[in-house]
Amino acid sequence: MNKMKGFTVLGITLAAISVLLYGGCKKSGVVSEGNNEGRRLYIYNWTYYCPDSIIEKFEKEFGVRVIYDEYASNEELYAKLQAGSTGYDIIFPSADYISIMKNQGMLAKIDKDKIPNLVNIDPKIKEKCLFDPDFDYHVPYYYGAAGIIVNTKNVPEFERSWSIFERGDLKNRMVMLDDMRQIMGAALIKLGYSGNSTNRDEISEAKDFIITKWKPNITKFDSEGFGKGYVIGDFWVVYGFYEAVLDEITDNESLLSNTEFFIPEEGAPAYLDGMCILRDAKNTDLAYQFINFIHRPDIYAEFTDYFGFPSTVNIPARELKAEESFVTEEDMLRTQLEYDVDDALDYYTDMWFNEIRIGS
Incomplete structure (x- = not known):
């Protein structure tokens, strides 16, 4: 999903103000009909990150009403939790941020x-979870x-590599995510x-690489409009989340057939x-049932099929x-977890905002 990473005082402050003024984004049309008023589970998840059908199946199978709110960034989630008791049971x-919240005592220990x-x-995923290797x-x-x-x-020949963003012949036809950790992480990986x-x-070298090799050829850093820019032909090469592009081109069979996605x-x-179950969760038994339900093979297959x-x-x-x-x-297991x-x-923040992003 389109994540806005980073842990800055400014980001948290702005997110906190937004949360206090407007609250979380509530997902409508999730709660199914029935006599489920007595048992409730409160979930706070990323926007567009769980199909309604799965929530409805859980409600029906367990006789529970799910109250489901959404957030757009880790910063928004963290700020709302920091602002005081939320009543949520499960967060994502x-x-x-799991590391940060664990260290600050915000999460309950999992009863496996x-x-x-x-x-x-x-097990290969477990090996990558160095921040919480035993799923505690x-x-x-x-x-x-x-x-x-x-x-x-428009780009019939290319290497399946980060080097595509070094191509001057594609100047102003390429765009990259406006995401500090994603872009600087990509440059670090490219440099070995x-x-x-x-x-x-190493961080400084990655900064110089971005400024001299990639930035001259891309139109901008953009985490919101790259999908629409791709479908109207402004961008021919995008570093972004494929599901965001796919959502824009699903009904355009010609463009869909001429679109390729790859991990460099x-x-x-x-x-x-x-x-994660919050330390002050009131409905922990239901929280465990929901987590176990998600990892039932048929349910997890439905979740992944929904998003491709x-x-x-x-x-x-x-x-x-x-x-x-x-x-x-x-391909996914060749990636490096943040x-x-x-x-x-x-x-990182200084390099990104004061050198890479300046003038963009």
Whole structure:
């Protein structure tokens, strides 16, 4: 999903103001009809990140009413929780924020005996969860990544590599996400470093690489309009989330047939969103039932089919998927998960806003 990573005082302050003024975004049309008023489960999840059909099935099967609110960024989630008691039971933060919330005592410790479907989670995903390797404070929900989308009619020849953004012949026909960790992580990976480097020399080298090799050829950094820009032909090459582009071109068969998505051969930054139970949750038994329900193979297959995702986390669900995914599990496992970079984040922020993004 389109994540806005980063942990800055300014970002949290602005998000907090927004939350206090407007509250969370409520998802309409989810709660099914029936006598489920007595049992309620309060969920706070990313926008467009769980099909209504799955919520409705859970409500019917467990005789519960789900109250489902949505947020657009980790910062918004964190700010709302920091503002005071929310009443939510389950949240879906990304790996770096799971680390932050765990360290601040905001999350309940997971009773793994209450989630038998944990056995369905791919051990290769567990190996990537260095921030919480034993699933003590989270259960993986989805492991995903942005990638490169190419209009093959306008760009018939290209390498499946980050080097495509160094092509001067495509100048002003390319766009990249407006996301500090994604772009700087991509440059670090391209240069052969960890996408989570805390080495200031490596971060500075990645900054210089972006400024000299990529920025001259891209139109802008954009995390909101790249899908529409692609469909109207402004952009021929996009580094972004494929589902955002797919949503724009589904009814355009010609463009769809001339669109290719790939994870660069060097690798790419990835995100992992986990299901966490808040420390002050009131409906923990229902929370455990929901988490276990999500990892039932038929339900997880339905979730990934809805978005065209591969079943990166749940192994048995792969055999039950009805739809072809736009990227393989093998491609996804070549990516590098984003972690909290601790004190180095201030240096990333300085490089991004004061040097890379200046003038954009």
